[in-house]
Amino acid sequence: MTIEEMEDEFIENFEKLEDWLSQYAWLLHLSDEAMRAGKIERIDCYRIRGCQSVAWAECYYDQYGKLFFSADSDALLVKGLLAVIAILVNGRTKEEIRDWNPRFIKSTALEIQLSGERIQGVTSVIQQIKSISCSCG
Secondary structure, three states, rough: HHHHHHHHHHHHHHHHHHHHHHHHHHHHHHHHHHHHHOOOOOOOHHHHHOOOOOOOEEEEEEEOOOEEEEEEOOOHHHHHHHHHHHHHHHEEEEHHHHHHOOOEEEEEOOOHHHOOOHHHHHHHHHHHHHHHHHOOO
Protein backbone atom coordinates (compact mmCIF):
# COMPACT_ATOMS: atom_id res chain seq x y z
CA MET A 1 0.00 0.00 0.00
CA THR A 2 1.40 3.42 -0.89
CA ILE A 3 1.75 6.23 1.61
CA GLU A 4 -1.08 8.06 -0.17
CA GLU A 5 -3.35 5.01 0.04
CA MET A 6 -2.59 4.62 3.74
CA GLU A 7 -3.30 8.31 4.28
CA ASP A 8 -6.61 7.99 2.39
CA GLU A 9 -7.51 5.07 4.64
CA PHE A 10 -6.66 7.09 7.76
CA ILE A 11 -8.75 10.04 6.52
CA GLU A 12 -11.71 7.80 5.72
CA ASN A 13 -11.59 6.02 9.09
CA PHE A 14 -11.08 9.24 11.02
CA GLU A 15 -14.02 10.95 9.34
CA LYS A 16 -16.30 7.97 10.06
CA LEU A 17 -16.00 8.78 13.74
CA GLU A 18 -18.92 11.03 14.57
CA ASP A 19 -17.49 13.46 17.09
CA TRP A 20 -14.24 14.95 18.32
CA LEU A 21 -14.22 12.83 21.48
CA SER A 22 -14.33 9.62 19.41
CA GLN A 23 -11.66 10.95 17.05
CA TYR A 24 -9.47 11.94 20.01
CA ALA A 25 -9.90 8.49 21.58
CA TRP A 26 -8.86 6.86 18.30
CA LEU A 27 -5.72 9.01 18.12
CA LEU A 28 -4.86 7.90 21.66
CA HIS A 29 -5.39 4.28 20.63
CA LEU A 30 -3.07 4.75 17.65
CA SER A 31 -0.43 6.27 19.93
CA ASP A 32 -0.61 3.26 22.26
CA GLU A 33 -0.10 0.93 19.31
CA ALA A 34 2.74 2.96 17.78
CA MET A 35 4.55 3.55 21.07
CA ARG A 36 4.60 -0.18 21.81
CA ALA A 37 6.53 -0.71 18.60
CA GLY A 38 9.44 1.53 19.55
CA LYS A 39 10.40 3.46 22.65
CA ILE A 40 12.50 6.57 22.36
CA GLU A 41 14.78 8.12 24.91
CA ARG A 42 13.59 11.49 26.13
CA ILE A 43 16.91 13.26 25.66
CA ASP A 44 17.68 16.69 24.25
CA CYS A 45 19.22 15.52 20.99
CA TYR A 46 15.87 13.91 20.06
CA ARG A 47 13.80 16.96 21.07
CA ILE A 48 11.51 18.31 18.36
CA ARG A 49 11.94 22.04 17.93
CA GLY A 50 8.93 24.12 16.95
CA CYS A 51 6.47 21.95 18.86
CA GLN A 52 4.10 23.52 21.41
CA SER A 53 4.44 20.49 23.69
CA VAL A 54 7.61 18.71 24.63
CA ALA A 55 8.19 15.98 22.07
CA TRP A 56 11.04 13.74 20.98
CA ALA A 57 11.61 11.92 17.71
CA GLU A 58 14.18 9.70 16.11
CA CYS A 59 14.47 8.82 12.41
CA TYR A 60 16.81 6.36 10.81
CA TYR A 61 17.12 4.32 7.64
CA ASP A 62 17.73 0.59 7.79
CA GLN A 63 20.15 -1.32 5.56
CA TYR A 64 17.42 -1.62 2.89
CA GLY A 65 16.89 2.13 2.64
CA LYS A 66 13.60 2.13 4.55
CA LEU A 67 12.85 4.92 7.02
CA PHE A 68 11.80 4.22 10.59
CA PHE A 69 10.40 6.91 12.86
CA SER A 70 9.62 6.72 16.55
CA ALA A 71 8.45 9.54 18.77
CA ASP A 72 7.06 10.44 22.15
CA SER A 73 5.50 13.47 23.81
CA ASP A 74 4.36 14.71 27.17
CA ALA A 75 0.95 15.51 25.60
CA LEU A 76 -1.47 12.72 24.69
CA LEU A 77 -2.86 14.47 21.61
CA VAL A 78 0.63 15.08 20.26
CA LYS A 79 1.48 11.40 20.84
CA GLY A 80 -1.53 10.52 18.71
CA LEU A 81 -0.49 12.89 15.92
CA LEU A 82 3.07 11.55 16.01
CA ALA A 83 1.65 8.03 15.81
CA VAL A 84 -0.23 8.93 12.62
CA ILE A 85 3.01 10.21 11.10
CA ALA A 86 4.85 7.03 12.19
CA ILE A 87 2.16 4.80 10.69
CA LEU A 88 2.35 6.67 7.39
CA VAL A 89 6.15 6.96 7.04
CA ASN A 90 7.57 3.82 8.62
CA GLY A 91 9.05 1.44 6.10
CA ARG A 92 9.11 4.02 3.30
CA THR A 93 11.96 4.92 0.98
CA LYS A 94 13.53 8.37 0.89
CA GLU A 95 11.82 8.98 -2.47
CA GLU A 96 8.40 8.15 -1.04
CA ILE A 97 8.99 10.49 1.90
CA ARG A 98 10.33 13.26 -0.32
CA ASP A 99 7.34 13.05 -2.70
CA TRP A 100 4.68 12.81 0.03
CA ASN A 101 2.35 15.80 0.37
CA PRO A 102 0.58 15.25 3.71
CA ARG A 103 -3.17 15.80 3.68
CA PHE A 104 -4.33 14.12 6.88
CA ILE A 105 -4.86 17.38 8.77
CA LYS A 106 -6.40 19.53 6.02
CA SER A 107 -8.66 16.68 4.88
CA THR A 108 -10.12 15.96 8.31
CA ALA A 109 -11.67 17.75 11.26
CA LEU A 110 -8.15 18.00 12.70
CA GLU A 111 -7.73 21.26 10.80
CA ILE A 112 -10.55 22.74 12.88
CA GLN A 113 -9.83 20.96 16.16
CA LEU A 114 -6.10 21.66 16.41
CA SER A 115 -4.61 24.97 17.39
CA GLY A 116 -2.35 26.76 14.95
CA GLU A 117 0.62 25.90 17.17
CA ARG A 118 -0.21 22.18 17.07
CA ILE A 119 -0.54 22.25 13.29
CA GLN A 120 2.79 24.07 13.07
CA GLY A 121 4.36 21.43 15.31
CA VAL A 122 3.11 18.58 13.11
CA THR A 123 4.30 20.44 10.02
CA SER A 124 7.71 20.92 11.66
CA VAL A 125 8.01 17.18 12.38
CA ILE A 126 7.10 16.29 8.80
CA GLN A 127 9.58 18.83 7.44
CA GLN A 128 12.33 17.39 9.66
CA ILE A 129 11.58 13.89 8.35
CA LYS A 130 11.63 15.16 4.76
CA SER A 131 14.92 16.94 5.46
CA ILE A 132 16.45 13.73 6.76
CA SER A 133 15.21 11.87 3.68
CA CYS A 134 16.78 14.46 1.38
CA SER A 135 20.13 14.26 3.14
CA CYS A 136 20.38 10.47 2.95
CA GLY A 137 22.23 8.96 0.04
